[in-house]
Amino acid sequence: MTFDDIEQVDPELAEDGRSIMFYGHTPDDDQTFTWSISLPIPITENAFLVSEWREVGWLYFKARG
Numbered sequence: 001m002t003f004d005d006i007e008q009v010d011p012e013l014a015e016d017g018r019s020i021m022f023y024g025h026t027p028d029d030d031q032t033f034t035w036s037i038s039l040p041i042p043i044t045e046n047a048f049l050v051s052e053w054r055e056v057g058w059l060y061f062k063a064r065g
Contacts, residue, residue: 001026006024007025011054013048018041019038020039020053020056022035022037024061
């Protein structure tokens with residue numbers, strides 16, 4: 001499987017608020033791509049905009065593909 005097989009991207013804010021973990025789900029339940037980014041400052045769960053970060057995740061893996 002490659003990045004082209006990703007069907008869904010789910011971002012998750014780390015507990016410390018300083019990084020975001022991305023999960024790229026493929027049709028194969030045993031194959032999930034993961035990547036993360038570090039943030040320059042912490043953000044709170046209330047400020048974590050899932051849809052915007054999901055778009056960042058899509059852009060990241062499209063650049064890799």
